[in-house]
Amino acid sequence: MNQPFKQEKEITYFMCDRTNRLTLSMLVNILMDISEKHSAYLGTGEEVVKGMGYNWIILHYEFQIEKIPKVNERVEIETIATEYNKLFTYRDFIVRDKDNNDIIKVKTTFALMDLEKRKMARLPEEIIAPYQATFSKRIRRNTKPQPVDNERASQKVYSVRYFDIDSNNHVNNSQYINWLLDSMDGTFLATHTVKHGIITFDKEVNEEDTVTSSSSRRVANNSITDHQITVDGTIHATASFHWYTA
Amino acid sequence: MNQPFKQEKEITYFMCDRTNRLTLSMLVNILMDISEKHSAYLGTGEEVVKGMGYNWIILHYEFQIEKIPKVNERVEIETIATEYNKLFTYRDFIVRDKDNNDIIKVKTTFALMDLEKRKMARLPEEIIAPYQATFSKRIRRNTKPQPVDNERASQKVYSVRYFDIDSNNHVNNSQYINWLLDSMDGTFLATHTVKHGIITFDKEVNEEDTVTSSSSRRVANNSITDHQITVDGTIHATASFHWYTA
Numbered sequence: 001m002n003q004p005f006k007q008e009k010e011i012t013y014f015m016c017d018r019t020n021r022l023t024l025s026m027l028v029n030i031l032m033d034i035s036e037k038h039s040a041y042l043g044t045g046e047e048v049v050k051g052m053g054y055n056w057i058i059l060h061y062e063f064q065i066e067k068i069p070k071v072n073e074r075v076e077i078e079t080i081a082t083e084y085n086k087l088f089t090y091r092d093f094i095v096r097d098k099d100n101n102d103i104i105k106v107k108t109t110f111a112l113m114d115l116e117k118r119k120m121a122r123l124p125e126e127i128i129a130p131y132q133a134t135f136s137k138r139i140r141r142n143t144k145p146q147p148v149d150n151e152r153a154s155q156k157v158y159s160v161r162y163f164d165i166d167s168n169n170h171v172n173n174s175q176y177i178n179w180l181l182d183s184m185d186g187t188f189l190a191t192h193t194v195k196h197g198i199i200t201f202d203k204e205v206n207e208e209d210t211v212t213s214s215s216s217r218r219v220a221n222n223s224i225t226d227h228q229i230t231v232d233g234t235i236h237a238t239a240s241f242h243w244y245t246a
Numbered sequence: 247m248n249q250p251f252k253q254e255k256e257i258t259y260f261m262c263d264r265t266n267r268l269t270l271s272m273l274v275n276i277l278m279d280i281s282e283k284h285s286a287y288l289g290t291g292e293e294v295v296k297g298m299g300y301n302w303i304i305l306h307y308e309f310q311i312e313k314i315p316k317v318n319e320r321v322e323i324e325t326i327a328t329e330y331n332k333l334f335t336y337r338d339f340i341v342r343d344k345d346n347n348d349i350i351k352v353k354t355t356f357a358l359m360d361l362e363k364r365k366m367a368r369l370p371e372e373i374i375a376p377y378q379a380t381f382s383k384r385i386r387r388n389t390k391p392q393p394v395d396n397e398r399a400s401q402k403v404y405s406v407r408y409f410d411i412d413s414n415n416h417v418n419n420s421q422y423i424n425w426l427l428d429s430m431d432g433t434f435l436a437t438h439t440v441k442h443g444i445i446t447f448d449k450e451v452n453e454e455d456t457v458t459s460s461s462s463r464r465v466a467n468n469s470i471t472d473h474q475i476t477v478d479g480t481i482h483a484t485a486s487f488h489w490y491t492a
Contacts, residue, residue, distance in 0.1 A: 012275075012279045013278070013279060013282065013412070013413070014272075014275035014276075014278070014279060014418070014420065016412075016413070017408075017409055017411075017412075017413075018411045018412055018413050018415060019413070020413050023409060025409070026260075029258075029260035030260075032259070032260070033258045033259060033260060036259065071413075156405075159402075161424065161428045162263075162427065162428050162430075162432050162435050163263060163269060163271070163424055163427070163428065165263075165264045166259070166262075166263075166264055167259070167262070167263075167264050167265070167266050167317075169264060172260070174260065178407065178409055181408065181409070182407045182408050182409065184408075186408050186453070189408050207432070
């Protein structure tokens with residue numbers, strides 16, 4: 001039986017922004033932490049996967065946020081590997097507040113990177129079997145972010161920093177989120193919260209890269225913003241966020 | 247009786263660098279977290295202090311690091327408010343590994359900022375009494391970092407980012423540490439660990455500031471590096487670190 005895996009987590013001040021709300025990049029860090037703990041519990045942790053010549057990469061996030069936790073809140077995080085096909089595996093997360101309300105739901109798509117070939121690998125049975133997820137031939141069509149409106153976009157340029165690189169030797173996912181959001185106006189960020197978000201990761205960012213982050217608000221609905229990360233004009237990540245005033 | 251305050255902490259992957267060792271900036275985040283919990287336990291947490299028109303600022307850190315924790319380690323952190331005078335209070339931290347060895351010792355100097363006047367305040371009895379620290383007229387002479395050797399320095403420039411600012415509306419301490427270290431050569435950072443470090447905070451960095459971080463290795467002893475953060479030529483923070491190969 002495909003069992004969910006749970007852990008409690010305390011939201012500390014260093015996970016929060018100036019408004020004392022959990023940041024999206026720290027939310028992702030916490031989710032990846034529990035995902036790795038789930039794998040380790042099943043005997044297929046990072047060391048095992050690396051030993052076989054692979055590491056997991058994330059291709060897609062979809063966030064549905066009813067309420068973002070604040071500093072000092074304790075939350076419960078549940079994760080379940082729901083389904084897989086020959087190339088992708090799908091993992092869901094639910095964050096619950098202390099009254100057991102589901103406050104955040106996140107859907108993710110993972111793939112396996114062959115460390116030597118630097119490209120995606122077919123999922124080997126030994127790695128995927130322990131999750132007891134459902135096999136389905138069907139490859140999901142994840143919702144894609146809309147393109148940035150370059151005419152109206154605000155833009156910032158970033159050099160990759162030493163501490164942006166994680167033990168997989170590329171820029172940590174959560175850092176992309178900081179870049180994606182930081183290109184926006186600070187007053188907007190301080191007065192709005194993400195209600196729904198989609199992020200796709202198309203290419204890795206390397207240590208020597210200079211990254212351009214662009215974002216624009218939609219004309220038709222200015223509570224939605226579209227985002228992209230480019231390196232030398234090539235898109236490495238895209239996102240769309242739906243915001244509410246808070 | 248002046249009681250120490252303790253908490254266990256798990257070192258998660260997002261607190262670590264590419265070598266899976268706890269970063270200095272995350273160490274500081276963890277220490278500040280337990281310091282705030284200690285204050286909250288005594289009834290003088292951030293909300294109370296802010297309600298009186300103040301917030302705590304850090305002026306000085308001194309780190310003595312025997313062994314830096316690695317990912318998935320559980321550590322115990324103990325803190326004690328040791329001594330105070332009319333302007334400063336001194337707080338020590340000890341980090342212990344699972345075998346109860348002291349692996350990190352940190353000495354810190356705190357002062358109270360008057361939020362309206364934006365300058366240091368005399369420590370009011372209501373705020374300082376609950377810690378039951380020893381009053382001593384003597385103001386400590388903290389060891390100062392040596393100046394950067396500008397002839398040999400490497401330098402990087404940073405814009406303050408939205409998420410660098412914390413709920414006190416200035417750049418979080420831990421972000422200074424990222425800037426201080428990121429100006430160094432990546433190969434050096436990946437192969438060395440801090441054994442001893444001193445950091446002084448002289449001025450706040452504000453949201454619109456552009457920061458220059460410079461660092462140099464000493465001629466007489468190239469396992470020691472000196473660092474500074476400047477804004478428009480004015481020093482805002484300095485540091486000296488003693489490294490070992492690891």
